[in-house]
Amino acid sequence: MPTPSQPQARLADQYDPQAIEREAQAFWESARSFRSTEDPSRPKFYCLSMFPYPSGKLHMGHVRNYTIGDVLARYHRMRGANVLQPMGWDAFGLPAENAAMANNVPPAKWTRENIGTMKAQLRSLGFALDWERELATCDPRYYVWNQWLFTRLFRKGLAYKKTGVVNWDPVDQTVLANEQVIDGRGWRTGAPVEKREIPMYFLRITAYAEELLAALEELPGWPEQVKLMQKNWIGKSEGVRLAFPYELDSEKKLLWVFTTRADTLMGATFCAVAAEHPIAAWAARRDPRIAAFVEECKRGAVMEADLAQLEKKGMPAGLSCTHPISGKQVAVWVANYVLMGYGEGAVMAVPAHDERDFAFAREYGLPIQPVIRHPAGDKVPAPWKPEYAEYGACINSGKYDGLPYQDAVDAIAADLKAKGLGEKQVQWRLRDWGISRQRYWGCPIPIVHCPACGDVPVRDGELPVRLPEHLVPDGTGNPLAKLPEFYETSCPACSKPARRETDTMDTFVDSSWYFARYACPDQAGAMLDERARYWMPVDQYIGGIEHAILHLLYSRFFQRLMRDEGLLEVSEPFTNLLTQGMVLADSYYFDTPEGRRDWVHPSEVEVERDAKGKIVAAKKGDGTPVVFDGIGTMSKSKNNGVDPQALIDKYGADTARFYIIFASPPTNTLEWSDESVEGSYRFLKRLWTYCARLEKPGAQMVDHPAKATRFEIHSVLKQANYDLSKHQFNTVASAAMKILNALERFAGGRNKVTEEGLSILLRLLSPITPHVCHHLWRALEFGKQFPEAGEDVMRAPWPEPDPAALEQDEVELVVQVNGKLRGSIRVPRAADRPAIEGLALANPNVQKFVAGQKVKKVVVVPGRLVNLVV
RNA sequence: GCCGGAAUGGCGGAACUGGUAGACGCGCCGGACUCAAAAUCCGGUGCUGGCGACAGCGUGAGGGUUCGAGUCCCUCUUCCGGCACCA
Numbered sequence: 001m002p003t004p005s006q007p008q009a010r011l012a013d014q015y016d017p018q019a020i021e022r023e024a025q026a027f028w029e030s031a032r033s034f035r036s037t038e039d040p041s042r043p044k045f046y047c048l049s050m051f052p053y054p055s056g057k058l059h060m061g062h063v064r065n066y067t068i069g070d071v072l073a074r075y076h077r078m079r080g081a082n083v084l085q086p087m088g089w090d091a092f093g094l095p096a097e098n099a100a101m102a103n104n105v106p107p108a109k110w111t112r113e114n115i116g117t118m119k120a121q122l123r124s125l126g127f128a129l130d131w132e133r134e135l136a137t138c139d140p141r142y143y144v145w146n147q148w149l150f151t152r153l154f155r156k157g158l159a160y161k162k163t164g165v166v167n168w169d170p171v172d173q174t175v176l177a178n179e180q181v182i183d184g185r186g187w188r189t190g191a192p193v194e195k196r197e198i199p200m201y202f203l204r205i206t207a208y209a210e211e212l213l214a215a216l217e218e219l220p221g222w223p224e225q226v227k228l229m230q231k232n233w234i235g236k237s238e239g240v241r242l243a244f245p246y247e248l249d250s251e252k253k254l255l256w257v258f259t260t261r262a263d264t265l266m267g268a269t270f271c272a273v274a275a276e277h278p279i280a281a282w283a284a285r286r287d288p289r290i291a292a293f294v295e296e297c298k299r300g301a302v303m304e305a306d307l308a309q310l311e312k313k314g315m316p317a318g319l320s321c322t323h324p325i326s327g328k329q330v331a332v333w334v335a336n337y338v339l340m341g342y343g344e345g346a347v348m349a350v351p352a353h354d355e356r357d358f359a360f361a362r363e364y365g366l367p368i369q370p371v372i373r374h375p376a377g378d379k380v381p382a383p384w385k386p387e388y389a390e391y392g393a394c395i396n397s398g399k400y401d402g403l404p405y406q407d408a409v410d411a412i413a414a415d416l417k418a419k420g421l422g423e424k425q426v427q428w429r430l431r432d433w434g435i436s437r438q439r440y441w442g443c444p445i446p447i448v449h450c451p452a453c454g455d456v457p458v459r460d461g462e463l464p465v466r467l468p469e470h471l472v473p474d475g476t477g478n479p480l481a482k483l484p485e486f487y488e489t490s491c492p493a494c495s496k497p498a499r500r501e502t503d504t505m506d507t508f509v510d511s512s513w514y515f516a517r518y519a520c521p522d523q524a525g526a527m528l529d530e531r532a533r534y535w536m537p538v539d540q541y542i543g544g545i546e547h548a549i550l551h552l553l554y555s556r557f558f559q560r561l562m563r564d565e566g567l568l569e570v571s572e573p574f575t576n577l578l579t580q581g582m583v584l585a586d587s588y589y590f591d592t593p594e595g596r597r598d599w600v601h602p603s604e605v606e607v608e609r610d611a612k613g614k615i616v617a618a619k620k621g622d623g624t625p626v627v628f629d630g631i632g633t634m635s636k637s638k639n640n641g642v643d644p645q646a647l648i649d650k651y652g653a654d655t656a657r658f659y660i661i662f663a664s665p666p667t668n669t670l671e672w673s674d675e676s677v678e679g680s681y682r683f684l685k686r687l688w689t690y691c692a693r694l695e696k697p698g699a700q701m702v703d704h705p706a707k708a709t710r711f712e713i714h715s716v717l718k719q720a721n722y723d724l725s726k727h728q729f730n731t732v733a734s735a736a737m738k739i740l741n742a743l744e745r746f747a748g749g750r751n752k753v754t755e756e757g758l759s760i761l762l763r764l765l766s767p768i769t770p771h772v773c774h775h776l777w778r779a780l781e782f783g784k785q786f787p788e789a790g791e792d793v794m795r796a797p798w799p800e801p802d803p804a805a806l807e808q809d810e811v812e813l814v815v816q817v818n819g820k821l822r823g824s825i826r827v828p829r830a831a832d833r834p835a836i837e838g839l840a841l842a843n844p845n846v847q848k849f850v851a852g853q854k855v856k857k858v859v860v861v862p863g864r865l866v867n868l869v870v
Numbered sequence: 871g872c873c874g875g876a877a878u879g880g881c882g883g884a885a886c887u888g889g890u891a892g893a894c895g896c897g898c899c900g901g902a903c904u905c906a907a908a909a910u911c912c913g914g915u916g917c918u919g920g921c922g923a924c925a926g927c928g929u930g931a932g933g934g935u936u937c938g939a940g941u942c943c944c945u946c947u948u949c950c951g952g953c954a955c956c957a
Contacts, residue, residue, distance in 0.1 A: 050957095052957090053956090053957050055957090090957070093956080093957065094955080094956065094957085095956080095957085166955075167955075175955075176955080177955040177956065178954090178955055178956075179955080179956045179957095180955085180956090181955095225874060225875060226874085228873085228874065229873065229874050229875095229951095229952075232872090232873050232874080233873080233952090233953085233954090235873095302954095302955085303953080303954090303955095304871095304872085304953050304954075305871080305872085305952090305953055307871090308871040308872060308953085309871050310871090341954095356871095430954095431954070433954080434954080434955085436955095437955065438955095439955085506955070507955095507956095507957075508954095508955095508957085511957085544951090544957090545874090545875085545950095545951060545952085546951060546952070546957085547952095547957085548874080548951080548952070549873090549874095549952060549953080549954085550952085550953095550954065550957095551957085581876095581950095581951095582950080582951080584950095609880075609897075609898070610880080610898090614880035614881090614897090614898090615880070615881085615897095630949095632950090633950095662882090662883090662894085662895070663882060663883080663895090664882065664883070665883085668876085668882095668883085669876085669950075670882085671881085671882060673881075673882065673896070673897095675881090675896055675897070676881085676882065676895070676896050676897095677896095678896080679895055679896055679897095680895085682895095682910095683895080685909095685910090686910095689910090719886085722886075728884095730882090730883070730884085730894090731883090731884070731893085731894080733894080733895090734883090734884075734893070734894040734895075735894085736894095737894055737895070738893080738894065741894090812890090813890095814889080814890045815890095816889085816890085816937085816938075818937075818938085819889090819936095819937060819938040820938095821890055824890075845923095845924085856937090857937060858937090859889090859937055859938075861889055861938095864889055864890080865889055865890070865938090867889080867937055867938060868937090869937045869938090
């Protein structure tokens with residue numbers, strides 16, 4: 001492709017980032033440098049960063065995410081790949097409704113304005129994005145395919161209706177998101193939140209549980225940590241489903257429980273059921289105290305984190321059931337620690353070998369019967385010890401005595417099966433995905449409720465079910481449910497009057513397949529087309545670690561749903577995953593005389609240091625002392641956010657990008673420091689000044705040998721290339737600094753060594769700071785040496801170290817005595833072991849520590865060290 | 871509570887596969903330039919002792935394996951992420 005002709009850039013004396021960034025961006029724009037097309041002749045590289053929620057302005061987390069992605073995209077482009085790097089908007093969601101309520105602006109308008117602002121910001125950062133593929137999930141041309149797929153899943157039974165539990169605000173008469181529940185109360189009303197069961201649509205992700213789990217093994221490009229979290233989340237456990245018979249109103253019934261510890265069955269001394277269990281409901285009808293307890297359990301929010309920290313409480317249900325093996329009667333309790341949503345909503349309690357049951361039994365004086373020989377003995381005296389839960393041989397268990405874990409489980413399961421009271425079963429922690437939201441700003445669920453035909457999916461020809469965009473929610477439920485024009489419709493099957501579903505989809509649905517749609521965002525006739533088969537899977541996905549479970553698991557699930565619709569072949573959407581850490585900043589406050597706590601922005605804080613540079617005090621500009629409150633995520637409430645725009649305005653995009661890459665490896669948290677940003681700016685200025693001086697006639701004296709300089713530059717490059725392969729970009733930025741240091745020490749004019757070194761430096765650095773490298777490459781006319789690149793450093797080949805430059809005649813070896821460093825020796829590269837030992841022993845400082853002692857052993861690590869053991 | 875991480879100078883971080891701890895940068899100290907300041911440039915900088923060559927100590931705490939541990943194993947502490955309706 002021809003590069004657009006522009007006047008040859010001259011190198012000004014001063015680094016002016018705003019001017020050169022404008023120029024570089026104009027160059028890329030007119031050359032359409034980042035547009036990607038399908039090209040089967042080249043290896044493709046689909047590089048994707050998680051798309052942002054258009055919250056208003058870009059925040060530092062976005063800048064970090066997209067800078068990391070951009071470095072990867074540009075690097076792979078220079079290595080010859082056909083790179084796709086798209087961008088779009090996760091545009092449905094709760095914040096738009098909150099903003100709408102606060103400002104009386106429809107979410108649609110607010111969202112679209114935010115997209116405009118953030119898109120301009122992304123452009124100013126110079127990311128190599130193919131904007132021709134931009135999409136927004138609130139666009140009917142996008143969400144129509146959510147709806148289309150949903151109707152397919154509904155017909156297959158993979159989408160279905162059942163009741164689910166939600167947070168209910170009794171004052172606003174509305175469903176609350178978990179984040180809208182603060183200390184058990186509604187955020188706007190302050191009313192205690194209640195649990196409420198409502199009908200919802202679910203996606204049958206459990207049908208894919210086995211595959212989602214097994215396929216984790218085939219994801220070598222994912223961090224182990226994320227795979228482990230997903231594995232635990234899916235939570236496959238093999239156990240026994242078994243029944244305790246009981247009689248209710250002279251009717252014979254079975255209380256089913258699931259256990260992974262069937263070997264402890266003979267120690268089951270009671271059973272416990274969830275407050276939502278039918279037995280609890282029955283007991284509540286007979287006994288007002290139980291009714292009150294069940295009510296108490298139903299109060300509060302639905303968050304598992306909160307439930308898990310509740311004090312374990314229970315009440316006897318006034319019922320007993322029969323132990324399936326021993327035939328003894330055991331009591332049934334209603335307990336708040338049993339979850340209706342997991343397993344059978346009931347458990348057999350073995351207090352001797354389960355910590356929760358142990359605590360519960362001791363609290364309520366229930367029998368504790370040890371049945372396993374554990375490392376701490378045969379008895380289980382209080383307090384609880386973790387050993388009690390370990391595997392061991394059965395005791396006090398009649399015919400099962402002496403059997404180890406697996407044999408006991410097998411024998412007990414066989415006996416239960418013979419009685420028709422149980423069998424082995426696989427149990428999953430993973431639950432089906434409830435996607436219904438009683439909210440306005442989301443994708444409408446394409447179902448019509450007909451009094452005669454039931455729930456009928458909207459016909460393809462009627463899709464999309466358009467979301468009216470003019471509404472402003474008021475916090476009292478979904479405005480769609482108050483809009484007859486929306487919900488009044490006719491049945492797709494019988495044409496009689498019917499009511500349209502007014503719930504919208506979880507926004508996780510939108511984000512579970514957007515990555516595939518980028519391949520063909522303009523395709524109006526299908527969800528995906530053959531271009532998706534070219535680009536998918538994503539070769540590199542980059543995003544926050546906070547998405548390690550839900551978003552990534554749902555996306556893996558959707559990829560399979562699309563595969564099973566015949567839309568794609570591959571099962572896994574993301575071949576390689578990079579989880580980036582959060583961006584943190586210091587926070588400072590002072591308490592006002594009125595007793596208010598004011599948070600002071602870190603940029604307004606002056607610190608006082610001691611002679612060593614350690615911070616001893618901090619104050620505001622006006623002298624008010626402030627308290628350092630530690631380091632944490634950037635947030636409005638602590639007034640410690642750094643605005644990317646201000647940073648770009650002051651230093652330019654390249655400094656922002658360089659700092660973000662340099663400050664920390666991508667997977668770590670990044671702790672913000674304005675002073676370090678200055679350092680990054682300083683480096684780019686130094687690079688500029690070095691190049692500007694090279695341009696001037698009259699080379700300076702060479703004061704460093706060329707061979708040593710080349711060795712240094714090529715060694716650094718070798719390490720940098722290794723670091724790039726490990727995605728450790730902070731040391732690549734360091735490498736660029738080291739190369740500039742070496743060139744400055746060499747201090748020649750334009751000659752073979754500086755020319756080579758600088759071309760390496762500009763290419764190595766260009767993915768991180770593309771604007772300044774683009775400009776310097778053109779100004780210094782490196783296109784003459786790299787005709788294939790011409791004026792565009794991005795088209796230059798990636799630099800590789802020259803093996804000849806890495807050769808050395810001598811190497812330095814460290815000499816240790818008993819593992820302690822005592823000196824070093826220089827030896828010829830090919831020196832043999834006796835020669836090395838001789839030189840090591842001859843070192844005078846080494847002699848001091850070996851003198852008069854016998855050397856028992858000599859360890860020689862080639863190229864590294866000699867260790868003399870005395 | 872459960873699941874998953876992290877911890878190295880005054881600060882961010884580096885250290886290959888168990889082999890010189892502190893690369894690179896920030897900050898700080900000293901110097902050059904300047905009427906002065908900013909900017910820039912040069913030198914120093916883990917802690918303790920010593921004029922010094924050097925020595926002792928040192929990677930959150932405690933133990934272990936090894937010729938040798940920031941790195942491997944065990945126990946613990948603190949901080950961070952997720953927990954299904956924030957995205």
